[in-house]
Amino acid sequence: MALERCTHARRSVTIAALLITASAVGCQKIPSDEPYDFNESAYGGTTINPDTSGGSDTGDPTSTSSSTGDSGEPNYQCDPGDDSTCSSGQKCAALLDDDGLQTQFTCVPSDASLTLYETCYLSANDGQDGCPPGSLCVARSVEQTVGACLPACTNANQCGSGACVSSPFSGLLHCAEPCDPLASACPGSMLCLSTTGQFGCQLPTEDDVGIAGDPCFGPDVRGCAEGYVCHYGELIPGCSSITSLCCTSVCDLEDVGGCDAPASCNPVFVNPPPGFDGIGACYTPT
Incomplete structure (x- = not known):
């Protein structure tokens, strides 16, 4: 059963901004x-x-168009939650697009020196952040410099x-x-x-x-x-x-x-x- 995927767009939501929206x-x-x-x-x-239906997600994120267009939609050349979409010795990393957003998912050399949940330093130009295959270096703050190696997903079934x-x-x-x-x-x-x-x-x-x-x-x-x-x-x-x-x-x-x-x-x-x-x-x- 194919599940809807979220758009990868940089955002930092503050309660103050939301309160203004709510008042409107x-x-x-x-x-x-x-x-x-x-x-x-x-x-x-x-x-x-x-997915509680017992089915599996058959959607293939790597079939996404090679262009993100103006909407900031992710360009999946590989699936960051599935090691098999990259060759041996590689991992699927989230690289920057022309707008400075991490929407370009592509295979890069694996430099796995860290384990899950360890502190990592974002390297969104080349993906060399030390996180192991199947994970992404996810920023801990809006500064987008320090993060943690977290298990990646493109659908809920990859998360057990x-x-x-x-x-x-x-x-x-x-x-x-x-x-x-x-x-x-x-x-x-x-x-x-x-x-x-x-x-x-x-x-x-x-x-x-x-x-x-x-x-x-x-x-x-x-x-x-x-x-x-x-x-x-x-x-x-x-x-x-x-x-x-x-x-x-x-x-x-x-x-x-x-x-x-x-x-x-x-x-x-x-x-x-x-x-x-x-x-x-x-x-x-x-």
Whole structure:
């Protein structure tokens, strides 16, 4: 089953910019008697969810046109998540296009001196960043200089039980390994943050610091610190946000005292994937 791929475009989203956008378009109405459906993204797709149908993704990213045109679409001459698309001794790297974006995926000599999640230094002109085949050096900040070797993907099936997500700094797709937000054990500088449909180990942005009552802008854009999740503001005591969304604590659904009254621990996901059915969020159900 072919899944939609994300566009690789450089972007650094700030909550301030999103708040301006939200004030222009207005607030969303809350559906009654429903937890916030993190399986459905209402804020723009930055996550490709795992295929639960049992099928496989047959889409071939290497069949993409050799020209990116004006839209910044990726040019896949190889698949960064599939070692077999390059010859022995090579790896698939993301190189710069004429606009300075990492949209050119091509085979380069493998210089694998690092392992997954180790610190790397971007070398987007030649791809010689030390990351092993099957991974990409994904920037940790907008400066686009220092990154981490993260497992690459072009579809969710390459991530096993994880999610194929887009970097908030470069737009590069990488696998976010599933994690428990109540007991985070993510490698390196990564944090256990919400994606569309689950929690995964991701590179934090400067905006991922929100705690209970702080404004946020949905599961894809994030804005909440580790241990918190973005939810409908009208259900969160003390929330004051023009986006109508606020951060609130995650909780264990079996712990009846895990939230401060009047909030209680309620499901985060409408249809939780395996392993996430015990995770809730603190809010007051309608």
